[in-house]
Amino acid sequence: MQNWxxxxxxxxxxxxxEIKEVKIKRGIFQxxxxxxxxFCIALFPLTSELKESSTGYQLHPGGTKIDHLLYIDDLKxxxxxxxxxxxxxxxxxxxxxxxxMSFGFEKCAKATLKKGRIEYTEKLELINDNNIKELLPTxxxxxxxxxxxxxxxxxxxxxNQIRKKFLRRIRLxxxxxxxxxxxxxxxxxxxxxxxxxxxxxxxNNTLIGLATYLNETENQQLKLVLNDQGENRKLSKxxxxxxxxxxxxxxxxxxxxVRKKEKEKAEAKLQEKWKEKEMHGQYCREMQKExxxxxxxxxxxxxxxxxxxxxxxITAYQDQAISxxxxxxxxxxxxxxxxxxxxxxxxxxxxxxxxxxxxxxxREYTQRHDSVASQIHWNICKAFNIPVSLKWYEYKPxxxxxxxxxxxxxxxxxxxxxxxxxxxxDIVVKDKKHNLCQLIDVAIPSDYNVIQKEAEKMxxxxxxxxxxxxxxxxxxxxxxxxxxxxxxxxxxxxxxL
Numbered sequence: 001m002q003n004w005x006x007x008x009x010x011x012x013x014x015x016x017x018e019i020k021e022v023k024i025k026r027g028i029f030q031x032x033x034x035x036x037x038x039f040c041i042a043l044f045p046l047t048s049e050l051k052e053s054s055t056g057y058q059l060h061p062g063g064t065k066i067d068h069l070l071y072i073d074d075l076k077x078x079x080x081x082x083x084x085x086x087x088x089x090x091x092x093x094x095x096x097x098x099x100x101m102s103f104g105f106e107k108c109a110k111a112t113l114k115k116g117r118i119e120y121t122e123k124l125e126l127i128n129d130n131n132i133k134e135l136l137p138t139x140x141x142x143x144x145x146x147x148x149x150x151x152x153x154x155x156x157x158x159x160n161q162i163r164k165k166f167l168r169r170i171r172l173x174x175x176x177x178x179x180x181x182x183x184x185x186x187x188x189x190x191x192x193x194x195x196x197x198x199x200x201x202x203x204n205n206t207l208i209g210l211a212t213y214l215n216e217t218e219n220q221q222l223k224l225v226l227n228d229q230g231e232n233r234k235l236s237k238x239x240x241x242x243x244x245x246x247x248x249x250x251x252x253x254x255x256x257x258v259r260k261k262e263k264e265k266a267e268a269k270l271q272e273k274w275k276e277k278e279m280h281g282q283y284c285r286e287m288q289k290e291x292x293x294x295x296x297x298x299x300x301x302x303x304x305x306x307x308x309x310x311x312x313x314i315t316a317y318q319d320q321a322i323s324x325x326x327x328x329x330x331x332x333x334x335x336x337x338x339x340x341x342x343x344x345x346x347x348x349x350x351x352x353x354x355x356x357x358x359x360x361x362x363r364e365y366t367q368r369h370d371s372v373a374s375q376i377h378w379n380i381c382k383a384f385n386i387p388v389s390l391k392w393y394e395y396k397p398x399x400x401x402x403x404x405x406x407x408x409x410x411x412x413x414x415x416x417x418x419x420x421x422x423x424x425x426d427i428v429v430k431d432k433k434h435n436l437c438q439l440i441d442v443a444i445p446s447d448y449n450v451i452q453k454e455a456e457k458m459x460x461x462x463x464x465x466x467x468x469x470x471x472x473x474x475x476x477x478x479x480x481x482x483x484x485x486x487x488x489x490x491x492x493x494x495x496x497l
Contacts, residue, residue, distance in 0.1 A: 039072065046070065046095050053091055055084040064220050074144055085124070111135035183274040184319065189301040191271055191294070192287055194315065201266045209259040216251045279331070283318040283447070286488060291451050293491045300487065317350055318486045324348045354485040355446045373426040373442040376481065377410055380429060405433040416467045422460045430474070437472065439465060440479045447484035454482045454490055
């Protein structure tokens with residue numbers, strides 16, 4: 001361990017920074033993916049050590065002897081006498097010293113049970129003046145976060161604690177006064193949702209996996225769980241829902257396959273509920289159309305580079321959950337006037353504000369268009385090693401950029417021998433080396449008009465492409481970059497770029 005070292009790299013979407021070599025004197029950094037694996041590997045031999053000690057407790061004559069339960073670093077020992085327990089503790093102590101792991105004596109406790117009732121005995125003394133406290137009939141002990149006593153799990157107290165924590169979190173959420181389509185919150189980000197874990201779904205998925213595992217296992221101790229009729233009824237209810245899985249070899253693989261299938265089914269159900277909503281589901285229905293590239297459309301959600309507040313605002317626009325005059329009049333029924341507060345000419349809907357207001361068009365819509373086009377120009381310049389600003393949003397394109405055999409034009413008219421009205425594009429890239437000229441034009445229409453706008457741009461610059469090809473004796477590629485106002489992207493974009 002003393003010879004171990006590690007190079008740390010801090011990454012974000014744009015770049016990465018490597019930190020100098022770090023020496024590891026003891027253990028592994030938390031959250032390192034290697035940490036839990038090495039921890040389990042280091043503790044696993046303890047299981048064999050305890051089994052070889054020939055100690056433990058038999059539930060009934062001829063039954064399996066249970067000597068311990070181990071989950072990560074929480075250990076519970078079972079012995080039929082004090083002497084056996086001391087043997088077990090000695091094994092644990094020696095093993096812990098060997099792997100340099102210390103005992104947490106303040107968290108340890110001992111309970112002596114006789115015929116199901118807890119008996120008070122002397123505390124267990126260890127070397128170095130350390131001792132393990134005795135668990136009294138009136139006290140309880142926490143194992144894996146669950147309080148246990150001689151009577152078993154403290155059901156009433158644990159339910160009360162969970163209820164308090166749950167209600168506290170609910171109150172914190174309610175104080176934010178956030179509104180959203182709840183189904184979309186739990187849809188995976190790859191499908192356009194927010195990707196939050198759903199408590200009900202997690203519980204059901206866990207129970208289905210457990211039910212499958214218990215019904216398929218050959219482990220005798222686990223089969224004892226099925227003898228508990230109350231729990232068995234609950235688990236069998238979920239086991240009936242599990243699909244048939246083929247080509248699985250082990251019990252664990254069967255349970256994993258069942259949980260995966262059930263999770264996919266639950267995700268599909270959530271997305272279908274989101275899609276069925278009359279107003280909030282319009283974006284989902286549009287996104288699932290054949291011409292939409294769902295992978296690129298939801299790229300901003302998958303990468304998770306935006307603040308939560310910004311994400312929430314964008315998804316609110318997509319779900320039309322913004323308090324417009326149309327929303328107030330037709331949905332909330334709190335007023336009668338639906339007219340746009342800016343232009344007073346049309347109904348104030350989300351799509352009108354984002355793409356159709358004549359007052360916003362000359363400035364706000366133009367600024368939005370130029371911001372998208374300038375980022376594309378910035379990336380093109382970087383690809384050809386032309387010096388640009390470090391951040392794209394600080395970049396101001398120049399009318400002409402030249403480097404070697406490449407010329408890049410920004411927002412310029414192309415003069416031709418024949419009169420062509422549509423002769424001004426956002427970006428023109430002329431590459432003499434590869435005998436190729438790319439005509440790039442950007443548009444940000446309503447989500448419903450992405451395909452129509454794409455076809456319109458191709459047709460609009462067809463004459464210009466023919467004339468430029470004839471004049472410059474070069475191959476022409478017209479590239480319309482069409483992005484829906486709330487993010488929808490056509491499948492054609494990957495072929496055009």
